[in-house]
Amino acid sequence: MSVIPYGRQDISEADIAAVVDVLRSDYLTQGPLVPRFEHEVAAFVGAKHAVAVNSATSALHVACLALGLGPGDWLWTSPVTFVASANCALYCGAQVDFVDIDPRTYNMSASALEQKLLRAETEGRLPKIVVPVHLCGQPCDMAAIHALSKRFGFSIVEDASHAVGGRYRGLPIGNCQYSDVTIFSFHPVKIITTAEGGMAMTNDDGLANRMRLFRSHGITRDVEQMTQVPDGPWYYQQIELGYNYRMTELQAALGLSQMSRLGPFVERRHHLARRYDEKLAALPLILPWQHPDSYSGLHLYVVRVPGDATRSHREVFASLREQGIGVNLHYIPVHTQPYYRNFGFKDGDFPEAEAYYAEAISLPMYATLSEEQQDTVVAALVKALG
Structure with a gap:
Protein backbone atom coordinates (compact mmCIF):
# COMPACT_ATOMS: atom_id res chain seq x y z
CA MET A 1 0.00 0.00 0.00
CA SER A 2 1.43 3.34 -1.06
CA VAL A 3 1.25 6.05 1.58
CA ILE A 4 0.16 9.63 0.92
CA PRO A 5 2.48 11.66 3.19
CA TYR A 6 1.45 14.79 5.05
CA GLY A 7 4.20 16.78 3.29
CA ARG A 8 6.62 16.30 0.44
CA GLN A 9 9.22 18.27 -1.48
CA ASP A 10 8.84 19.03 -5.20
CA ILE A 11 12.19 18.64 -6.97
CA SER A 12 12.25 19.53 -10.66
CA GLU A 13 14.82 18.76 -13.34
CA ALA A 14 15.84 22.43 -13.16
CA ASP A 15 16.51 22.00 -9.42
CA ILE A 16 18.68 18.97 -10.10
CA ALA A 17 20.58 20.76 -12.86
CA ALA A 18 21.25 23.73 -10.57
CA VAL A 19 22.79 21.45 -7.93
CA VAL A 20 24.82 19.52 -10.53
CA ASP A 21 26.22 22.82 -11.84
CA VAL A 22 27.55 23.56 -8.35
CA LEU A 23 29.15 20.12 -8.12
CA ARG A 24 31.02 20.92 -11.34
CA SER A 25 32.04 24.37 -10.15
CA ASP A 26 34.97 25.63 -8.09
CA TYR A 27 32.88 26.28 -4.97
CA LEU A 28 30.90 23.80 -2.91
CA THR A 29 30.75 26.21 0.03
CA GLN A 30 31.40 29.91 0.65
CA GLY A 31 30.95 30.80 -3.01
CA PRO A 32 28.68 33.25 -4.87
CA LEU A 33 25.35 31.42 -4.63
CA VAL A 34 24.62 31.86 -0.92
CA PRO A 35 24.78 35.69 -1.22
CA ARG A 36 22.67 35.49 -4.37
CA PHE A 37 20.05 33.37 -2.58
CA GLU A 38 20.05 35.81 0.33
CA HIS A 39 19.54 38.73 -2.05
CA GLU A 40 16.70 36.93 -3.84
CA VAL A 41 14.75 36.17 -0.66
CA ALA A 42 15.36 39.64 0.81
CA ALA A 43 14.10 41.26 -2.39
CA PHE A 44 11.07 38.99 -2.48
CA VAL A 45 9.93 39.82 1.07
CA GLY A 46 11.14 43.43 1.16
CA ALA A 47 13.74 43.10 3.93
CA LYS A 48 17.10 44.86 3.97
CA HIS A 49 19.18 41.85 5.03
CA ALA A 50 19.01 38.06 4.77
CA VAL A 51 21.39 35.71 6.60
CA ALA A 52 21.35 32.14 5.27
CA VAL A 53 22.25 29.32 7.65
CA ASN A 54 22.09 25.52 7.75
CA SER A 55 18.69 25.29 9.50
CA ALA A 56 15.90 27.42 10.93
CA THR A 57 17.03 26.25 14.37
CA SER A 58 20.43 27.81 13.71
CA ALA A 59 18.69 30.97 12.49
CA LEU A 60 16.73 31.19 15.74
CA HIS A 61 19.93 30.70 17.73
CA VAL A 62 21.96 33.39 15.94
CA ALA A 63 19.00 35.79 16.15
CA CYS A 64 18.82 35.36 19.91
CA LEU A 65 22.60 35.75 20.23
CA ALA A 66 22.56 38.89 18.12
CA LEU A 67 19.81 40.36 20.31
CA GLY A 68 21.95 39.72 23.39
CA LEU A 69 19.84 37.00 25.02
CA GLY A 70 21.72 35.39 27.89
CA PRO A 71 21.63 34.13 31.47
CA GLY A 72 19.01 35.88 33.57
CA ASP A 73 16.86 36.72 30.53
CA TRP A 74 13.51 35.28 29.49
CA LEU A 75 12.22 34.23 26.08
CA TRP A 76 8.50 33.61 25.60
CA THR A 77 7.00 31.65 22.74
CA SER A 78 3.96 29.56 21.86
CA PRO A 79 3.55 26.10 23.39
CA VAL A 80 2.22 24.85 20.03
CA THR A 81 5.38 24.80 17.97
CA PHE A 82 8.39 22.66 17.25
CA VAL A 83 10.75 22.55 20.24
CA ALA A 84 13.37 24.68 18.43
CA SER A 85 11.32 27.84 19.05
CA ALA A 86 11.98 27.38 22.77
CA ASN A 87 15.32 25.56 22.71
CA CYS A 88 17.04 28.56 21.11
CA ALA A 89 16.71 30.38 24.45
CA LEU A 90 18.26 27.52 26.39
CA TYR A 91 21.23 27.50 23.99
CA CYS A 92 21.88 31.09 25.14
CA GLY A 93 21.56 30.23 28.84
CA ALA A 94 18.23 32.04 29.13
CA GLN A 95 14.91 30.84 30.56
CA VAL A 96 11.75 29.94 28.67
CA ASP A 97 8.06 30.56 29.25
CA PHE A 98 5.01 30.21 27.05
CA VAL A 99 1.92 32.18 26.05
CA ASP A 100 -1.30 30.29 25.34
CA ILE A 101 -2.79 30.17 21.84
CA ASP A 102 -5.82 31.78 20.24
CA PRO A 103 -8.47 29.05 19.85
CA ARG A 104 -9.25 30.01 16.24
CA THR A 105 -5.85 30.72 14.65
CA TYR A 106 -3.81 28.41 16.94
CA ASN A 107 -1.19 31.17 17.10
CA MET A 108 0.03 33.01 20.17
CA SER A 109 -2.89 34.97 21.64
CA ALA A 110 -2.15 38.69 21.73
CA SER A 111 -4.63 39.16 24.58
CA ALA A 112 -3.07 36.33 26.60
CA LEU A 113 0.33 37.88 25.92
CA GLU A 114 -0.82 41.25 27.24
CA GLN A 115 -2.22 39.74 30.43
CA LYS A 116 0.96 37.74 31.02
CA LEU A 117 3.10 40.84 30.43
CA LEU A 118 1.11 42.81 32.97
CA ARG A 119 1.69 40.09 35.56
CA ALA A 120 5.37 39.78 34.65
CA GLU A 121 5.85 43.53 34.97
CA THR A 122 4.73 43.43 38.60
CA GLU A 123 7.03 40.45 39.23
CA GLY A 124 10.06 41.99 37.51
CA ARG A 125 10.43 39.18 34.97
CA LEU A 126 9.47 40.66 31.61
CA PRO A 127 10.80 38.80 28.57
CA LYS A 128 13.76 40.06 26.57
CA ILE A 129 12.51 38.30 23.43
CA VAL A 130 9.07 37.09 22.34
CA VAL A 131 8.92 34.51 19.53
CA PRO A 132 5.47 34.43 17.87
CA VAL A 133 5.10 31.33 15.69
CA HIS A 134 3.13 31.52 12.44
CA LEU A 135 1.61 28.05 12.81
CA CYS A 136 0.61 26.33 9.56
CA GLY A 137 1.77 29.46 7.69
CA GLN A 138 -0.86 31.84 9.05
CA PRO A 139 0.74 34.98 10.54
CA CYS A 140 0.15 35.97 14.14
CA ASP A 141 -1.49 39.26 15.11
CA MET A 142 1.82 41.01 14.59
CA ALA A 143 0.53 44.58 14.82
CA ALA A 144 -0.83 43.92 18.31
CA ILE A 145 2.29 42.04 19.41
CA HIS A 146 4.50 44.82 18.03
CA ALA A 147 2.51 47.44 19.95
CA LEU A 148 3.03 45.41 23.14
CA SER A 149 6.78 45.23 22.42
CA LYS A 150 6.96 49.02 22.41
CA ARG A 151 4.96 49.21 25.62
CA PHE A 152 6.88 46.53 27.53
CA GLY A 153 10.31 46.77 25.89
CA PHE A 154 10.93 43.33 24.41
CA SER A 155 12.39 42.32 21.03
CA ILE A 156 10.45 40.18 18.53
CA VAL A 157 11.72 37.22 16.51
CA GLU A 158 9.00 35.95 14.18
CA ASP A 159 9.25 32.20 13.73
CA ALA A 160 7.92 32.09 10.18
CA SER A 161 9.30 28.62 9.47
CA HIS A 162 5.90 27.70 7.99
CA ALA A 163 5.18 30.97 6.29
CA VAL A 164 7.50 31.93 3.42
CA GLY A 165 5.33 33.09 0.53
CA GLY A 166 2.52 34.24 2.83
CA ARG A 167 1.41 37.80 3.51
CA TYR A 168 0.23 39.85 6.47
CA ARG A 169 -1.94 42.90 5.84
CA GLY A 170 -1.07 42.66 2.16
CA LEU A 171 2.72 42.65 2.59
CA PRO A 172 5.07 39.65 2.42
CA ILE A 173 5.85 37.88 5.67
CA GLY A 174 9.53 38.48 6.36
CA ASN A 175 9.67 42.22 5.76
CA CYS A 176 10.21 42.73 9.52
CA GLN A 177 7.82 45.68 9.72
CA TYR A 178 6.61 44.32 13.07
CA SER A 179 9.70 42.46 14.28
CA ASP A 180 13.45 42.67 14.74
CA VAL A 181 14.11 39.37 12.95
CA THR A 182 12.02 36.90 10.94
CA ILE A 183 13.04 33.26 10.53
CA PHE A 184 12.31 31.00 7.54
CA SER A 185 12.81 27.23 7.25
CA PHE A 186 13.71 25.38 4.05
CA HIS A 187 13.32 21.83 5.39
CA PRO A 188 12.05 19.36 2.72
CA VAL A 189 8.42 19.41 3.90
CA LYS A 190 8.31 23.23 3.94
CA ILE A 191 7.04 25.38 1.08
CA ILE A 192 10.40 25.60 -0.67
CA THR A 193 13.44 23.55 0.27
CA THR A 194 17.22 23.65 0.36
CA ALA A 195 17.24 20.08 1.80
CA GLU A 196 18.13 21.51 5.19
CA GLY A 197 18.47 25.23 5.66
CA GLY A 198 17.10 28.40 7.15
CA MET A 199 17.32 32.15 6.87
CA ALA A 200 17.05 35.15 9.18
CA MET A 201 15.63 38.39 7.79
CA THR A 202 16.19 41.80 9.37
CA ASN A 203 16.23 45.51 8.56
CA ASP A 204 18.82 46.24 11.24
CA ASP A 205 22.42 46.54 9.97
CA GLY A 206 23.91 45.73 13.36
CA LEU A 207 21.80 42.61 13.89
CA ALA A 208 22.62 41.39 10.37
CA ASN A 209 26.35 41.81 10.96
CA ARG A 210 26.20 40.00 14.30
CA MET A 211 24.16 37.11 12.89
CA ARG A 212 26.68 36.72 10.06
CA LEU A 213 29.46 36.68 12.63
CA PHE A 214 27.78 34.05 14.81
CA ARG A 215 27.04 31.75 11.84
CA SER A 216 30.76 31.45 11.01
CA HIS A 217 32.76 30.81 14.19
CA GLY A 218 32.63 34.45 15.33
CA ILE A 219 35.41 35.16 12.84
CA THR A 220 35.74 38.36 10.83
CA ARG A 221 38.00 39.57 8.04
CA ASP A 222 36.47 43.06 8.22
CA VAL A 223 39.18 45.45 9.43
CA GLU A 224 36.57 47.76 10.94
CA GLN A 225 35.39 44.97 13.26
CA MET A 226 38.87 43.94 14.38
CA THR A 227 40.29 44.88 17.75
CA GLN A 228 43.90 45.15 16.55
CA VAL A 229 45.79 46.03 13.37
CA PRO A 230 45.95 43.14 10.87
CA ASP A 231 49.29 41.39 10.41
CA GLY A 232 48.72 41.03 6.67
CA PRO A 233 46.18 40.27 3.91
CA TRP A 234 45.75 36.72 5.29
CA TYR A 235 44.59 38.01 8.67
CA TYR A 236 41.31 37.18 10.42
CA GLN A 237 40.12 37.52 13.99
CA GLN A 238 37.73 35.61 16.17
CA ILE A 239 35.87 38.30 18.09
CA GLU A 240 32.88 36.25 19.33
CA LEU A 241 32.21 32.62 20.24
CA GLY A 242 30.43 31.62 17.05
CA TYR A 243 29.31 28.41 15.36
CA ASN A 244 29.61 26.65 12.03
CA TYR A 245 26.09 27.34 10.82
CA ARG A 246 26.94 28.18 7.21
CA MET A 247 24.73 27.17 4.27
CA THR A 248 26.48 25.35 1.42
CA GLU A 249 26.48 26.37 -2.24
CA LEU A 250 24.55 23.18 -3.02
CA GLN A 251 21.74 24.22 -0.70
CA ALA A 252 21.70 27.77 -2.05
CA ALA A 253 21.54 26.56 -5.65
CA LEU A 254 18.52 24.41 -4.81
CA GLY A 255 16.90 27.30 -2.94
CA LEU A 256 17.45 29.73 -5.81
CA SER A 257 15.88 27.30 -8.25
CA GLN A 258 12.93 26.68 -5.92
CA MET A 259 12.33 30.43 -5.46
CA SER A 260 11.16 30.66 -9.07
CA ARG A 261 8.18 28.48 -8.12
Whole structure:
Protein backbone atom coordinates (compact mmCIF):
# COMPACT_ATOMS: atom_id res chain seq x y z
CA MET A 1 0.00 0.00 0.00
CA SER A 2 1.43 3.34 -1.06
CA VAL A 3 1.25 6.05 1.58
CA ILE A 4 0.16 9.63 0.92
CA PRO A 5 2.48 11.66 3.19
CA TYR A 6 1.45 14.79 5.05
CA GLY A 7 4.20 16.78 3.29
CA ARG A 8 6.62 16.30 0.44
CA GLN A 9 9.22 18.27 -1.48
CA ASP A 10 8.84 19.03 -5.20
CA ILE A 11 12.19 18.64 -6.97
CA SER A 12 12.25 19.53 -10.66
CA GLU A 13 14.82 18.76 -13.34
CA ALA A 14 15.84 22.43 -13.16
CA ASP A 15 16.51 22.00 -9.42
CA ILE A 16 18.68 18.97 -10.10
CA ALA A 17 20.58 20.76 -12.86
CA ALA A 18 21.25 23.73 -10.57
CA VAL A 19 22.79 21.45 -7.93
CA VAL A 20 24.82 19.52 -10.53
CA ASP A 21 26.22 22.82 -11.84
CA VAL A 22 27.55 23.56 -8.35
CA LEU A 23 29.15 20.12 -8.12
CA ARG A 24 31.02 20.92 -11.34
CA SER A 25 32.04 24.37 -10.15
CA ASP A 26 34.97 25.63 -8.09
CA TYR A 27 32.88 26.28 -4.97
CA LEU A 28 30.90 23.80 -2.91
CA THR A 29 30.75 26.21 0.03
CA GLN A 30 31.40 29.91 0.65
CA GLY A 31 30.95 30.80 -3.01
CA PRO A 32 28.68 33.25 -4.87
CA LEU A 33 25.35 31.42 -4.63
CA VAL A 34 24.62 31.86 -0.92
CA PRO A 35 24.78 35.69 -1.22
CA ARG A 36 22.67 35.49 -4.37
CA PHE A 37 20.05 33.37 -2.58
CA GLU A 38 20.05 35.81 0.33
CA HIS A 39 19.54 38.73 -2.05
CA GLU A 40 16.70 36.93 -3.84
CA VAL A 41 14.75 36.17 -0.66
CA ALA A 42 15.36 39.64 0.81
CA ALA A 43 14.10 41.26 -2.39
CA PHE A 44 11.07 38.99 -2.48
CA VAL A 45 9.93 39.82 1.07
CA GLY A 46 11.14 43.43 1.16
CA ALA A 47 13.74 43.10 3.93
CA LYS A 48 17.10 44.86 3.97
CA HIS A 49 19.18 41.85 5.03
CA ALA A 50 19.01 38.06 4.77
CA VAL A 51 21.39 35.71 6.60
CA ALA A 52 21.35 32.14 5.27
CA VAL A 53 22.25 29.32 7.65
CA ASN A 54 22.09 25.52 7.75
CA SER A 55 18.69 25.29 9.50
CA ALA A 56 15.90 27.42 10.93
CA THR A 57 17.03 26.25 14.37
CA SER A 58 20.43 27.81 13.71
CA ALA A 59 18.69 30.97 12.49
CA LEU A 60 16.73 31.19 15.74
CA HIS A 61 19.93 30.70 17.73
CA VAL A 62 21.96 33.39 15.94
CA ALA A 63 19.00 35.79 16.15
CA CYS A 64 18.82 35.36 19.91
CA LEU A 65 22.60 35.75 20.23
CA ALA A 66 22.56 38.89 18.12
CA LEU A 67 19.81 40.36 20.31
CA GLY A 68 21.95 39.72 23.39
CA LEU A 69 19.84 37.00 25.02
CA GLY A 70 21.72 35.39 27.89
CA PRO A 71 21.63 34.13 31.47
CA GLY A 72 19.01 35.88 33.57
CA ASP A 73 16.86 36.72 30.53
CA TRP A 74 13.51 35.28 29.49
CA LEU A 75 12.22 34.23 26.08
CA TRP A 76 8.50 33.61 25.60
CA THR A 77 7.00 31.65 22.74
CA SER A 78 3.96 29.56 21.86
CA PRO A 79 3.55 26.10 23.39
CA VAL A 80 2.22 24.85 20.03
CA THR A 81 5.38 24.80 17.97
CA PHE A 82 8.39 22.66 17.25
CA VAL A 83 10.75 22.55 20.24
CA ALA A 84 13.37 24.68 18.43
CA SER A 85 11.32 27.84 19.05
CA ALA A 86 11.98 27.38 22.77
CA ASN A 87 15.32 25.56 22.71
CA CYS A 88 17.04 28.56 21.11
CA ALA A 89 16.71 30.38 24.45
CA LEU A 90 18.26 27.52 26.39
CA TYR A 91 21.23 27.50 23.99
CA CYS A 92 21.88 31.09 25.14
CA GLY A 93 21.56 30.23 28.84
CA ALA A 94 18.23 32.04 29.13
CA GLN A 95 14.91 30.84 30.56
CA VAL A 96 11.75 29.94 28.67
CA ASP A 97 8.06 30.56 29.25
CA PHE A 98 5.01 30.21 27.05
CA VAL A 99 1.92 32.18 26.05
CA ASP A 100 -1.30 30.29 25.34
CA ILE A 101 -2.79 30.17 21.84
CA ASP A 102 -5.82 31.78 20.24
CA PRO A 103 -8.47 29.05 19.85
CA ARG A 104 -9.25 30.01 16.24
CA THR A 105 -5.85 30.72 14.65
CA TYR A 106 -3.81 28.41 16.94
CA ASN A 107 -1.19 31.17 17.10
CA MET A 108 0.03 33.01 20.17
CA SER A 109 -2.89 34.97 21.64
CA ALA A 110 -2.15 38.69 21.73
CA SER A 111 -4.63 39.16 24.58
CA ALA A 112 -3.07 36.33 26.60
CA LEU A 113 0.33 37.88 25.92
CA GLU A 114 -0.82 41.25 27.24
CA GLN A 115 -2.22 39.74 30.43
CA LYS A 116 0.96 37.74 31.02
CA LEU A 117 3.10 40.84 30.43
CA LEU A 118 1.11 42.81 32.97
CA ARG A 119 1.69 40.09 35.56
CA ALA A 120 5.37 39.78 34.65
CA GLU A 121 5.85 43.53 34.97
CA THR A 122 4.73 43.43 38.60
CA GLU A 123 7.03 40.45 39.23
CA GLY A 124 10.06 41.99 37.51
CA ARG A 125 10.43 39.18 34.97
CA LEU A 126 9.47 40.66 31.61
CA PRO A 127 10.80 38.80 28.57
CA LYS A 128 13.76 40.06 26.57
CA ILE A 129 12.51 38.30 23.43
CA VAL A 130 9.07 37.09 22.34
CA VAL A 131 8.92 34.51 19.53
CA PRO A 132 5.47 34.43 17.87
CA VAL A 133 5.10 31.33 15.69
CA HIS A 134 3.13 31.52 12.44
CA LEU A 135 1.61 28.05 12.81
CA CYS A 136 0.61 26.33 9.56
CA GLY A 137 1.77 29.46 7.69
CA GLN A 138 -0.86 31.84 9.05
CA PRO A 139 0.74 34.98 10.54
CA CYS A 140 0.15 35.97 14.14
CA ASP A 141 -1.49 39.26 15.11
CA MET A 142 1.82 41.01 14.59
CA ALA A 143 0.53 44.58 14.82
CA ALA A 144 -0.83 43.92 18.31
CA ILE A 145 2.29 42.04 19.41
CA HIS A 146 4.50 44.82 18.03
CA ALA A 147 2.51 47.44 19.95
CA LEU A 148 3.03 45.41 23.14
CA SER A 149 6.78 45.23 22.42
CA LYS A 150 6.96 49.02 22.41
CA ARG A 151 4.96 49.21 25.62
CA PHE A 152 6.88 46.53 27.53
CA GLY A 153 10.31 46.77 25.89
CA PHE A 154 10.93 43.33 24.41
CA SER A 155 12.39 42.32 21.03
CA ILE A 156 10.45 40.18 18.53
CA VAL A 157 11.72 37.22 16.51
CA GLU A 158 9.00 35.95 14.18
CA ASP A 159 9.25 32.20 13.73
CA ALA A 160 7.92 32.09 10.18
CA SER A 161 9.30 28.62 9.47
CA HIS A 162 5.90 27.70 7.99
CA ALA A 163 5.18 30.97 6.29
CA VAL A 164 7.50 31.93 3.42
CA GLY A 165 5.33 33.09 0.53
CA GLY A 166 2.52 34.24 2.83
CA ARG A 167 1.41 37.80 3.51
CA TYR A 168 0.23 39.85 6.47
CA ARG A 169 -1.94 42.90 5.84
CA GLY A 170 -1.07 42.66 2.16
CA LEU A 171 2.72 42.65 2.59
CA PRO A 172 5.07 39.65 2.42
CA ILE A 173 5.85 37.88 5.67
CA GLY A 174 9.53 38.48 6.36
CA ASN A 175 9.67 42.22 5.76
CA CYS A 176 10.21 42.73 9.52
CA GLN A 177 7.82 45.68 9.72
CA TYR A 178 6.61 44.32 13.07
CA SER A 179 9.70 42.46 14.28
CA ASP A 180 13.45 42.67 14.74
CA VAL A 181 14.11 39.37 12.95
CA THR A 182 12.02 36.90 10.94
CA ILE A 183 13.04 33.26 10.53
CA PHE A 184 12.31 31.00 7.54
CA SER A 185 12.81 27.23 7.25
CA PHE A 186 13.71 25.38 4.05
CA HIS A 187 13.32 21.83 5.39
CA PRO A 188 12.05 19.36 2.72
CA VAL A 189 8.42 19.41 3.90
CA LYS A 190 8.31 23.23 3.94
CA ILE A 191 7.04 25.38 1.08
CA ILE A 192 10.40 25.60 -0.67
CA THR A 193 13.44 23.55 0.27
CA THR A 194 17.22 23.65 0.36
CA ALA A 195 17.24 20.08 1.80
CA GLU A 196 18.13 21.51 5.19
CA GLY A 197 18.47 25.23 5.66
CA GLY A 198 17.10 28.40 7.15
CA MET A 199 17.32 32.15 6.87
CA ALA A 200 17.05 35.15 9.18
CA MET A 201 15.63 38.39 7.79
CA THR A 202 16.19 41.80 9.37
CA ASN A 203 16.23 45.51 8.56
CA ASP A 204 18.82 46.24 11.24
CA ASP A 205 22.42 46.54 9.97
CA GLY A 206 23.91 45.73 13.36
CA LEU A 207 21.80 42.61 13.89
CA ALA A 208 22.62 41.39 10.37
CA ASN A 209 26.35 41.81 10.96
CA ARG A 210 26.20 40.00 14.30
CA MET A 211 24.16 37.11 12.89
CA ARG A 212 26.68 36.72 10.06
CA LEU A 213 29.46 36.68 12.63
CA PHE A 214 27.78 34.05 14.81
CA ARG A 215 27.04 31.75 11.84
CA SER A 216 30.76 31.45 11.01
CA HIS A 217 32.76 30.81 14.19
CA GLY A 218 32.63 34.45 15.33
CA ILE A 219 35.41 35.16 12.84
CA THR A 220 35.74 38.36 10.83
CA ARG A 221 38.00 39.57 8.04
CA ASP A 222 36.47 43.06 8.22
CA VAL A 223 39.18 45.45 9.43
CA GLU A 224 36.57 47.76 10.94
CA GLN A 225 35.39 44.97 13.26
CA MET A 226 38.87 43.94 14.38
CA THR A 227 40.29 44.88 17.75
CA GLN A 228 43.90 45.15 16.55
CA VAL A 229 45.79 46.03 13.37
CA PRO A 230 45.95 43.14 10.87
CA ASP A 231 49.29 41.39 10.41
CA GLY A 232 48.72 41.03 6.67
CA PRO A 233 46.18 40.27 3.91
CA TRP A 234 45.75 36.72 5.29
CA TYR A 235 44.59 38.01 8.67
CA TYR A 236 41.31 37.18 10.42
CA GLN A 237 40.12 37.52 13.99
CA GLN A 238 37.73 35.61 16.17
CA ILE A 239 35.87 38.30 18.09
CA GLU A 240 32.88 36.25 19.33
CA LEU A 241 32.21 32.62 20.24
CA GLY A 242 30.43 31.62 17.05
CA TYR A 243 29.31 28.41 15.36
CA ASN A 244 29.61 26.65 12.03
CA TYR A 245 26.09 27.34 10.82
CA ARG A 246 26.94 28.18 7.21
CA MET A 247 24.73 27.17 4.27
CA THR A 248 26.48 25.35 1.42
CA GLU A 249 26.48 26.37 -2.24
CA LEU A 250 24.55 23.18 -3.02
CA GLN A 251 21.74 24.22 -0.70
CA ALA A 252 21.70 27.77 -2.05
CA ALA A 253 21.54 26.56 -5.65
CA LEU A 254 18.52 24.41 -4.81
CA GLY A 255 16.90 27.30 -2.94
CA LEU A 256 17.45 29.73 -5.81
CA SER A 257 15.88 27.30 -8.25
CA GLN A 258 12.93 26.68 -5.92
CA MET A 259 12.33 30.43 -5.46
CA SER A 260 11.16 30.66 -9.07
CA ARG A 261 8.18 28.48 -8.12
CA LEU A 262 7.40 29.87 -4.67
CA GLY A 263 4.32 31.79 -5.85
CA PRO A 264 2.81 28.82 -7.71
CA PHE A 265 3.59 26.50 -4.78
CA VAL A 266 1.59 28.68 -2.38
CA GLU A 267 -1.24 29.20 -4.89
CA ARG A 268 -1.51 25.43 -5.33
CA ARG A 269 -1.71 24.95 -1.57
CA HIS A 270 -4.55 27.47 -1.42
CA HIS A 271 -6.38 25.63 -4.19
CA LEU A 272 -6.06 22.38 -2.25
CA ALA A 273 -7.16 24.08 0.99
CA ARG A 274 -10.32 25.37 -0.73
CA ARG A 275 -11.09 21.84 -1.96
CA TYR A 276 -10.60 20.49 1.56
CA ASP A 277 -12.87 23.21 2.93
CA GLU A 278 -15.61 22.25 0.48
CA LYS A 279 -15.32 18.48 0.74
CA LEU A 280 -15.01 18.38 4.54
CA ALA A 281 -17.68 20.98 5.32
CA ALA A 282 -20.36 18.42 6.20
CA LEU A 283 -18.12 16.27 8.40
CA PRO A 284 -18.02 16.54 12.21
CA LEU A 285 -14.69 18.39 12.18
CA ILE A 286 -13.36 21.82 13.07
CA LEU A 287 -11.78 23.19 9.90
CA PRO A 288 -8.98 25.80 9.75
CA TRP A 289 -9.99 29.44 10.12
CA GLN A 290 -8.08 32.09 8.24
CA HIS A 291 -7.87 35.64 9.59
CA PRO A 292 -8.88 38.22 6.95
CA ASP A 293 -5.60 40.12 7.54
CA SER A 294 -3.58 37.10 6.44
CA TYR A 295 -2.65 35.13 3.35
CA SER A 296 -1.23 31.93 4.78
CA GLY A 297 1.77 30.08 3.38
CA LEU A 298 -0.40 27.00 4.13
CA HIS A 299 2.44 24.74 5.13
CA LEU A 300 -0.13 22.65 7.03
CA TYR A 301 -3.85 21.97 6.84
CA VAL A 302 -4.98 21.03 10.36
CA VAL A 303 -8.43 19.70 11.24
CA ARG A 304 -9.68 19.07 14.75
CA VAL A 305 -11.75 16.09 15.87
CA PRO A 306 -14.01 17.52 18.60
CA GLY A 307 -14.36 15.66 21.85
CA ASP A 308 -18.03 14.88 21.20
CA ALA A 309 -17.35 13.15 17.84
CA THR A 310 -18.55 9.57 17.36
CA ARG A 311 -14.97 8.31 17.21
CA SER A 312 -12.11 9.62 19.30
CA HIS A 313 -9.20 11.66 18.05
CA ARG A 314 -6.86 8.70 18.57
CA GLU A 315 -9.19 6.33 16.69
CA VAL A 316 -9.53 8.70 13.73
CA PHE A 317 -5.76 9.24 13.57
CA ALA A 318 -5.04 5.50 13.73
CA SER A 319 -7.65 4.71 11.10
CA LEU A 320 -6.16 7.23 8.67
CA ARG A 321 -2.68 5.79 9.16
CA GLU A 322 -4.05 2.25 8.63
CA GLN A 323 -5.59 3.43 5.34
CA GLY A 324 -2.25 4.73 4.06
CA ILE A 325 -2.78 8.41 4.85
CA GLY A 326 0.41 9.70 6.45
CA VAL A 327 -1.24 12.18 8.78
CA ASN A 328 0.74 13.82 11.55
CA LEU A 329 0.18 16.02 14.60
CA HIS A 330 1.77 19.47 14.77
CA TYR A 331 2.63 19.83 17.61
CA ILE A 332 2.85 18.22 21.02
CA PRO A 333 2.83 21.29 23.31
CA VAL A 334 6.43 22.02 24.24
CA HIS A 335 5.67 22.55 27.93
CA THR A 336 4.48 18.92 28.20
CA GLN A 337 7.76 17.48 26.91
CA PRO A 338 9.72 15.63 29.62
CA TYR A 339 12.67 18.00 29.32
CA TYR A 340 10.45 21.04 29.91
CA ARG A 341 8.54 19.42 32.75
CA ASN A 342 11.88 19.50 34.56
CA PHE A 343 11.47 23.29 34.66
CA GLY A 344 8.17 22.98 36.52
CA PHE A 345 5.70 23.07 33.63
CA LYS A 346 2.69 20.80 34.03
CA ASP A 347 -0.59 19.77 32.46
CA GLY A 348 -3.16 22.54 32.67
CA ASP A 349 -0.67 25.41 32.36
CA PHE A 350 -1.83 26.35 28.85
CA PRO A 351 -5.35 24.97 28.39
CA GLU A 352 -6.01 26.17 24.83
CA ALA A 353 -2.78 24.60 23.61
CA GLU A 354 -3.63 21.34 25.36
CA ALA A 355 -7.18 21.34 23.96
CA TYR A 356 -5.75 21.84 20.49
CA TYR A 357 -3.33 18.94 20.95
CA ALA A 358 -6.16 16.64 22.04
CA GLU A 359 -7.99 17.21 18.74
CA ALA A 360 -5.55 18.22 15.96
CA ILE A 361 -4.61 16.19 12.88
CA SER A 362 -2.45 17.49 10.00
CA LEU A 363 -3.81 16.26 6.68
CA PRO A 364 -1.63 15.87 3.57
CA MET A 365 -0.78 19.29 2.10
CA TYR A 366 1.89 19.86 -0.53
CA ALA A 367 2.09 21.34 -4.01
CA THR A 368 2.29 18.01 -5.86
CA LEU A 369 -0.67 16.46 -4.02
CA SER A 370 -3.08 15.55 -6.83
CA GLU A 371 -6.82 16.08 -6.60
CA GLU A 372 -7.24 12.30 -6.93
CA GLN A 373 -4.96 11.80 -3.93
CA GLN A 374 -6.80 14.50 -2.03
CA ASP A 375 -10.11 12.76 -2.75
CA THR A 376 -8.56 9.56 -1.36
CA VAL A 377 -7.67 11.46 1.82
CA VAL A 378 -11.23 12.76 2.12
CA ALA A 379 -12.74 9.29 1.58
CA ALA A 380 -10.41 7.85 4.22
CA LEU A 381 -11.42 10.58 6.65
CA VAL A 382 -15.11 9.89 6.06
CA LYS A 383 -14.48 6.23 6.84
CA ALA A 384 -12.33 7.03 9.88
CA LEU A 385 -15.04 9.25 11.37
CA GLY A 386 -17.53 6.39 11.16
